[in-house]
Amino acid sequence: MSNLENTILVDLARKLFRGCTNFHIEPDSVKLMTWSWQELFVDLTLRSPVIKKYPISTELSRIFLKKLINCIEPVQEVHDNLYAELCRAMNNSAIEDYCYRHYVISNDLNNIITMKETKNMVVNGTTGMRTWEAALMLSDWILCNKELFSSKDVLELGSGIGFTGITLAKFCEPKSVTMTDCHEDVLQVLCENVDINFPSQCKNRSSDGTTYELDNVSRVANLWNGWTDFDGTFTDRC
Numbered sequence: 132m133s134n135l136e137n138t139i140l141v142d143l144a145r146k147l148f149r150g151c152t153n154f155h156i157e158p159d160s161v162k163l164m165t166w167s168w169q170e171l172f173v174d175l176t177l178r179s180p181v182i183k184k185y186p187i188s189t190e191l192s193r194i195f196l197k198k199l200i201n202c203i204e205p206v207q208e209v210h211d212n213l214y215a216e217l218c219r220a221m222n223n224s225a226i227e228d229y230c231y232r233h234y235v236i237s238n239d240l241n242n243i244i245t246m247k248e249t250k251n252m253v254v255n256g257t258t259g260m261r262t263w264e265a266a267l268m269l270s271d272w273i274l275c276n277k278e279l280f281s282s283k284d285v286l287e288l289g290s291g292i293g294f295t296g297i298t299l300a301k302f303c304e305p306k307s308v309t310m311t312d313c314h315e316d317v318l319q320v321l322c323e324n325v326d327i328n329f330p331s332q333c334k335n336r337s338s339d340g341t342t343y344e345l346d347n348v349s350r351v352a353n354l355w356n357g358w359t360d361f362d363g364t365f366t367d368r369c
């Protein structure tokens with residue numbers, strides 16, 4: 132596969148992984164989406180082990196595949212596997228409270244952060260059940276400035292379901308990351324997301340939080356709900 136074909140594949144796969152259906156494909160790019168390109172695209176995305184284990188929303192994959200097939204159909208023969216995946220998504224009409232989104236780090240399809248989240252901005256009175264665009268932008272900045280966090284104790288206020296803190300813990304080698312939120316349901320999903328992204332870590336639950344020992348050294352992710360009486364002086368006390 133040429134570099135350009137690979138770039139188009141990774142770019143489109145990243146969008147599908149994170150449930151983004153608002154994409155545009157240039158006519159020149161469609162010409163490169165050959166039968167074998169399409170087969171590889173399905174294998175690396177909808178049939179990949181990570182999506183089999185943590186499925187993306189069927190509604191979003193249905194919209195995505197319809198749009199992709201509409202682009203390809205006038206120019207190329209559409210691969211059977213694309214149609215098969217569309218049929219599968221159309222047959223699944225279950226109402227999903229949660230789905231998974233996968234965020235590709237550094238354009239590497241093997242380097243993924245998986246988040247259990249909702250599609251809605253507000254659920255049960257909280258805005259914390261989905262990853263906000265601001266969290267993605269902040270995480271991009273953090274990944275470009277990893278050295279600022281190396282060996283540091285990092286406190287995140289209002290972590291939501293955890294994308295920023297998990298990214299930092301995974302890629303910046305901090306000494307510790309403390310993620311906080313005031314909403315019980317959010318903390319529950321935050322714990323699940325840490326479990327998903329650090330599957331073999333040792334976990335301890337105490338009355339005031341959940342502590343994960345990362346890679347058996349001193350790195351710790353502590354999920355804590357103690358920010359509710361935040362008075363603005365916490366930074367000084369740190």
Ligand SMILES: C[S@@+](CC[C@H](N)C(=O)[O-])C[C@H]1O[C@@H](n2cnc3c(N)ncnc32)[C@H](O)[C@@H]1O
Nearest residue numbers: 258259262263266289290291312313314358359
């Ligand atoms: C807009 S969401 C952002 C979540 C996450 N940082 C992101 O960008 O995806 C704000 C989060 O802050 C939490 N929050 C708001 N006020 C809080 C407070 N006083 N104490 C603790 N958490 C709070 C909410 O529960 C919610 O999960």
